[in-house]
Amino acid sequence: MCGVIVRTISWDTHGPAVRMIDQQRLPTAVEFLTLETYESVATAIREMSIRGAPAIGAAAGFGLALAAARSSTGSAQDLWQELTTAAEVLRGTRPTAVNLLWAINRMLKVAEASMVSGIETMRQALVDEAQRIADEDVEINRRIGAYGASFIKNGDTIIHHCNTGALATVDFGTALGVIRTAHEDGKRIHVLVDETRPRLQGARLTAWELDQYGIPHEIITDNAAGYFLQRGEVASIFVGADRVAANGDIANKIGTYMLALAANDNDVPVYCAAPLSTIDRKTASGEAIPIEERDPSEVLDIQRGGMPISPQGSKARNPAFDITPHRLVTALITEAGILEPPFDQSISHAFHHEDEE
Amino acid sequence: MCGVIVRTISWDTHGPAVRMIDQQRLPTAVEFLTLETYESVATAIREMSIRGAPAIGAAAGFGLALAAARSSTGSAQDLWQELTTAAEVLRGTRPTAVNLLWAINRMLKVAEASMVSGIETMRQALVDEAQRIADEDVEINRRIGAYGASFIKNGDTIIHHCNTGALATVDFGTALGVIRTAHEDGKRIHVLVDETRPRLQGARLTAWELDQYGIPHEIITDNAAGYFLQRGEVASIFVGADRVAANGDIANKIGTYMLALAANDNDVPVYCAAPLSTIDRKTASGEAIPIEERDPSEVLDIQRGGMPISPQGSKARNPAFDITPHRLVTALITEAGILEPPFDQSISHAFHHEDEE
Numbered sequence: 001m002c003g004v005i006v007r008t009i010s011w012d013t014h015g016p017a018v019r020m021i022d023q024q025r026l027p028t029a030v031e032f033l034t035l036e037t038y039e040s041v042a043t044a045i046r047e048m049s050i051r052g053a054p055a056i057g058a059a060a061g062f063g064l065a066l067a068a069a070r071s072s073t074g075s076a077q078d079l080w081q082e083l084t085t086a087a088e089v090l091r092g093t094r095p096t097a098v099n100l101l102w103a104i105n106r107m108l109k110v111a112e113a114s115m116v117s118g119i120e121t122m123r124q125a126l127v128d129e130a131q132r133i134a135d136e137d138v139e140i141n142r143r144i145g146a147y148g149a150s151f152i153k154n155g156d157t158i159i160h161h162c163n164t165g166a167l168a169t170v171d172f173g174t175a176l177g178v179i180r181t182a183h184e185d186g187k188r189i190h191v192l193v194d195e196t197r198p199r200l201q202g203a204r205l206t207a208w209e210l211d212q213y214g215i216p217h218e219i220i221t222d223n224a225a226g227y228f229l230q231r232g233e234v235a236s237i238f239v240g241a242d243r244v245a246a247n248g249d250i251a252n253k254i255g256t257y258m259l260a261l262a263a264n265d266n267d268v269p270v271y272c273a274a275p276l277s278t279i280d281r282k283t284a285s286g287e288a289i290p291i292e293e294r295d296p297s298e299v300l301d302i303q304r305g306g307m308p309i310s311p312q313g314s315k316a317r318n319p320a321f322d323i324t325p326h327r328l329v330t331a332l333i334t335e336a337g338i339l340e341p342p343f344d345q346s347i348s349h350a351f352h353h354e355d356e357e
Numbered sequence: 358m359c360g361v362i363v364r365t366i367s368w369d370t371h372g373p374a375v376r377m378i379d380q381q382r383l384p385t386a387v388e389f390l391t392l393e394t395y396e397s398v399a400t401a402i403r404e405m406s407i408r409g410a411p412a413i414g415a416a417a418g419f420g421l422a423l424a425a426a427r428s429s430t431g432s433a434q435d436l437w438q439e440l441t442t443a444a445e446v447l448r449g450t451r452p453t454a455v456n457l458l459w460a461i462n463r464m465l466k467v468a469e470a471s472m473v474s475g476i477e478t479m480r481q482a483l484v485d486e487a488q489r490i491a492d493e494d495v496e497i498n499r500r501i502g503a504y505g506a507s508f509i510k511n512g513d514t515i516i517h518h519c520n521t522g523a524l525a526t527v528d529f530g531t532a533l534g535v536i537r538t539a540h541e542d543g544k545r546i547h548v549l550v551d552e553t554r555p556r557l558q559g560a561r562l563t564a565w566e567l568d569q570y571g572i573p574h575e576i577i578t579d580n581a582a583g584y585f586l587q588r589g590e591v592a593s594i595f596v597g598a599d600r601v602a603a604n605g606d607i608a609n610k611i612g613t614y615m616l617a618l619a620a621n622d623n624d625v626p627v628y629c630a631a632p633l634s635t636i637d638r639k640t641a642s643g644e645a646i647p648i649e650e651r652d653p654s655e656v657l658d659i660q661r662g663g664m665p666i667s668p669q670g671s672k673a674r675n676p677a678f679d680i681t682p683h684r685l686v687t688a689l690i691t692e693a694g695i696l697e698p699p700f701d702q703s704i705s706h707a708f709h710h711e712d713e714e
Binding site for chain 1: 552576
């Protein structure tokens with residue numbers, strides 16, 4: 001078994017529909033959503049029933065496939081119009097993860113190229129391309145895992161932030177995929193799981209995944225990471241990314257910057273695992289990456305509709321990501337190999353190599 | 358009105374009893390505990406119905422006064438024995454805040470000195486001394502507030518960690534007392550309130566206090582502080598301390614170290630407000646300060662008996678404090694004035710001055 005149970009997101013040919021694990025319900029319940037419109041896929045992304053940059057990319061791909069498969073129009077030209085509308089809606093769901101834009105662009109290119117062949121070919125081409133994005137993601141994560149596992153030694157304690165596992169991708173995971181690979185290689189690992197406020201992706205999702213894989217772990221509050229780093233108990237930090245700028249600056253889940261600072265203060269390496277589709281060469285540095293600010297209720301209540309933990313009427317700020325400057329990052333782990341500083345050069349080289357293939 | 362409503366902790370002569378706000382119930386309910394035995398005071402400290410280094414000191418003082426007032430013995434020698442037992446129990450409640458030990462030592466000295474005068478004198482001396490510790494605390498906090506307010510400018514946005522207000526002291530507060538003083542001076546202030554996982558002293562207690570004082574504020578997750586610092590939105594950091602070592606290293610609520618790192622990375626000053634009773638000259642540096650590790654359930658559930666936010670059977674680590682090295686601290690604000698680096702010298706000087714008075 002590669003994944004958690006099944007893939008985080010998949011195409012249901014019988015619907016047609018998009019099927020995904022509802023991550024808002026984990027770990028209390030393992031439930032699946034069957035979505036029959038691209039609008040409901042957009043809602044699932046916005047409300048974080050699905051999250052994680054690679055999974056969001058796949059969801060956008062399947063969302064556009066669904067728009068095509070469910071369209072009642074008989075004209076390729078009309079379908080193109082419908083697809084650009086759907087793309088607009090999907091693009092507006094979450095601003096930071098660049099995989100969303102990457103997948104939408106890839107889908108629209110296929111739509112454009114297949115228009116001349118008629119609407120049925122176009123429909124099939126879009127479903128095929130979405131499936132290809134999903135399949136490639138699993139393969140890419142396996143390669144990331146294999147490259148990154150060399151950074152993990154037998155007996156290591158690792159701090160992991162947010163969720164970067166099977167649930168953050170189509171399957172297997174990025175940073176957590178590296179940890180899984182090391183575990184599969186027989187290395188004894190202990191993971192300190194940052195709970196990752198406010199949405200608790202660490203406590204809810206990563207702890208749940210590590211349970212499935214049999215990897216020993218303990219949950220910590222995000223603000224306790226520094227304590228364990230300071231005491232010399234931590235060998236390395238593993239995180240994912242929602243967008244990597246051309247200079248190697250990383251937009252990732254809120255708290256990554258403070259974690260990286262604490263790691264650097266204690267000479268502990270910070271590894272960021274992400275597919276090339278997360279690297280945005282059009283964005284020069286982290287300052288240019290748009291940071292989503294989400295609803296204050298995520299901070300004020302524990303989980304949406306949950307228990308209020310602050311006085312009635314309290315206000316909150318809720319930035320969902322922060323920027324970790326490239327000076328704090330030891331290496332990027334991609335499917336094209338390990339990228340090391342200076343990142344502007346190693347990133348450029350990785351894409352040059354990729355373009356040639 | 359100086360305080361929140363009444364003092365956080367006070368002596369009830371009719372009991373005799375110790376009366377305190379139950380901080381486990383805030384902000385949902387404002388309820389008071391009336392404790393009639395030193396054992397129940399010890400439980401209140403351990404379970405954090407009362408918390409904050411100065412408040413814990415006062416509670417230990419009142420706890421010993423209660424042991425004396427409630428004792429049925431007729432012999433001063435027996436009372437001394439009972440007091441040493443009570444002191445042992447109170448000392449064992451929480452290891453990090455040195456004010457606990459400081460207050461117990463102060464009470465035992467009074468007990469020892471008054472023994473020759475007979476048991477009734479001894480009883481009264483202990484009640485008087487506990488009351489004096491409480492009264493002095495309010496006066497000390499006012500002086501800390503006055504000294505520290507000069508660091509706050511009109512229009513400042515301040516990040517505050519944990520709770521250091523009236524609720525963490527007998528009344529008025531240390532770091533929050535400085536913020537209150539600046540507010541009373543007419544300065545326009547905005548506070549970003551670190552929620553302070555796991556026990557949420559920021560979201561539950563500091564937000565509640567700031568509400569009472571009419572000081573504008575927004576709650577943030579602890580891991581979001583770096584984001585606001587990085588964007589240049591923050592003028593200063595204000596924290597308290599549970600113990601300050603002779604070299605200026607600070608043991609404070611978990612997360613202070615990471616917050617101080619993020620402040621330093623962005624050239625934002627870090628101010629620590631604490632009474633001299635929090636400075637432990639017998640402890641050379643932070644490494645020697647004992648750090649309490651509390652029950653994992655505080656991390657795994659939101660509030661005790663609250664909502665589980667992690668898979669069943671999950672493990673957690675829960676260090677309650679961390680050490681902020683003195684290199685990250687801009688100044689200590691004490692009732693004896695502002696102490697600046699090198700802290701070993703300024704601390705030594707402050708106590709020399711104090712000893713002379």
